[in-house]
Amino acid sequence: MAYTVILDAGHGGEDFGATYNGRKEKDDVLRLVKRVGEILEENCVNVEYTRTTDIYNTPFEKAQIGNNSGADFFVSIHRNAYFTPNTTKGVETLVFNDEGIKARMARNINRRLADVGFVNRGVVNRPNLVVLKRTKMPAILIEAGFIDSDEDNALFDENFEEIANAIAQGIIETIGGGCNNNNNNGNTSKLYRVQVGAFRERKNADDLLMDLRREGFPAFIILENGIYKVQAGAFAVLDNAVKMEERLRNTGYDTFITT
Ligand SMILES: [Zn+2]
Incomplete structure (x- = not known):
């Protein structure tokens, strides 16, 4: 939401x-x-x-x-x-x-x-x-x-x-932005998501989620095929996802969207 x-x-x-x-x-x-x-x-x-x-x-x-x-x-x-x-x-x-x-x-x-x-x-x-x-x-x-x-x-x-x-x-x-909610007028264009972890145990996913949020990342969990996937951001533009990935790798101090 x-x-x-x-x-x-x-x-x-x-x-x-x-x-x-x-x-x-x-x-x-x-x-x-x-x-x-x-x-x-x-x-x-x-x-x-x-x-x-x-x-x-x-x-x-x-x-x-x-x-x-x-x-x-x-x-x-x-x-x-x-x-x-x-x-x-x-x-x-x-x-x-x-x-x-x-x-x-x-x-x-x-x-x-x-x-x-x-x-x-x-x-x-x-x-x-x-x-x-x-x-x-x-x-x-x-x-x-x-x-x-x-x-x-x-x-x-x-x-x-x-x-x-x-x-x-x-x-x-x-x-977090709201653009990952399939609200683009039924247009099912591909979204690039940055995944940080995947777990069978919900608790492990929650722990990672809390760490990411504490560091300011817009992280969330999705459940797919019994696996809890921890992701940060969902982007229509690949370049933006790449930049988010860089931020995660560097523990987070670069900008990731420019106009
Ligand atoms: Zn004032």
Whole structure:
């Protein structure tokens, strides 16, 4: 079953978020959220949005929209700012606490954004942030660079597509894409799957599955002819499967889809 992610573009309407030289956080993040959503949908992840236009909701309302949507994950996107412009830069991702799948998702996204060129400021605990505290599902808040850093803004503008892709692929890497569910309009095109193990004992397959998931791989088990097969990813494009295999072999720090 495909997962649903609700994307939250920070601020909106009368709440501009951070501003710098006429640039508004609410505009940067809305544009980014929409592109991340498109990439997720291309990968068969269902997407909802707290806003797709320039409107204001309180953080409580945003959390409530998320809870009402029934989504499995809540991903808020913001841009950061510091007291003095051009003194701080980089990306960080905020979580209620540094545990579970949300923490893995945060790290996967940070790592990919660092590959684009941002300084990686890491995963930060923010237990009092409303959209992280009041949401019922795993939630993260990405600070996609500092809006008061000329360097980060140049990265943001020149690598916009790569940044959207880094966030989307960081999500997919953590939760898995939904494209392995035979949902391509009855088209039974071949899918390339990456198998990691095959066992007669369910427990052995479960152990391997847990190891893979702990390391952030979108692993799953299928039962075929009495054999439990542990696989990571199912890809329409062979090249993508090859790349996933490389990641597994290298214990996982290369990108595997590019546009
Ligand atoms: Zn913000």
